[in-house]
Amino acid sequence: EEARGEQRSQGKYIHERLKRLGKLFELRVLLVLADTTDCQKVLNELAMISIRADLTMMVSSSYEEAGHYLETYKAYENKPPDSIMERVDSNFNARAVECLTSVKGINKTDAATLINTFKTMYRIMSASKEELLRCPGLGPVKAQRLYDVFHKPFKNPKSQEPSAS
Numbered sequence: 001e002e003a004r005g006e007q008r009s010q011g012k013y014i015h016e017r018l019k020r021l022g023k024l025f026e027l028r029v030l031l032v033l034a035d036t037t038d039c040q041k042v043l044n045e046l047a048m049i050s051i052r053a054d055l056t057m058m059v060s061s062s063y064e065e066a067g068h069y070l071e072t073y074k075a076y077e078n079k080p081p082d083s084i085m086e087r088v089d090s091n092f093n094a095r096a097v098e099c100l101t102s103v104k105g106i107n108k109t110d111a112a113t114l115i116n117t118f119k120t121m122y123r124i125m126s127a128s129k130e131e132l133l134r135c136p137g138l139g140p141v142k143a144q145r146l147y148d149v150f151h152k153p154f155k156n157p158k159s160q161e162p163s164a165s
Contacts, residue, residue: 029057033061129143
């Protein structure tokens with residue numbers, strides 16, 4: 001009960017602080033130090049507060065990490081947004097290679113072979129295991145891994161919690 005009372009007082013503090021800040025800043029960040037293992041409920045509540053108050057919530061697991069976030073924000077404080085924005089390559093091949101090499105075991109040569117063979121990402125994603133195996137350099141392990149990435153669900157259905165009956 002004592003912990004719950006502490007959480008309520010922290011929530012009150014955040015609401016009061018937000019009222020005082022108002023809309024003085026374009027970017028308002030809520031930096032949270034999550035240094036316990038049982039903080040999920042509090043983090044969920046803080047996430048809801050952040051959404052309602054138009055805050056960016058950053059969660060750190062240590063003082064060092066929190067300090068790094070602060071240093072980074074301070075370093076970019078007066079820089080234009082494009083200085084930190086990711087530069088997206090407009091070249092199809094470069095984007096396709098980046099996408100394909102994110103699959104474990106697929107290197108740039110494999111990606112180039114896939115692009116030259118299938119011509120489009122749609123065709124690569126639609127290819128059967130046998131078609132993938134016909135690509136030079138793509139052995140059974142790589143072909144299976146690539147096929148699985150495009151055809152299997154991300155979440156393992158066996159790891160889902162059983163439903164209450």
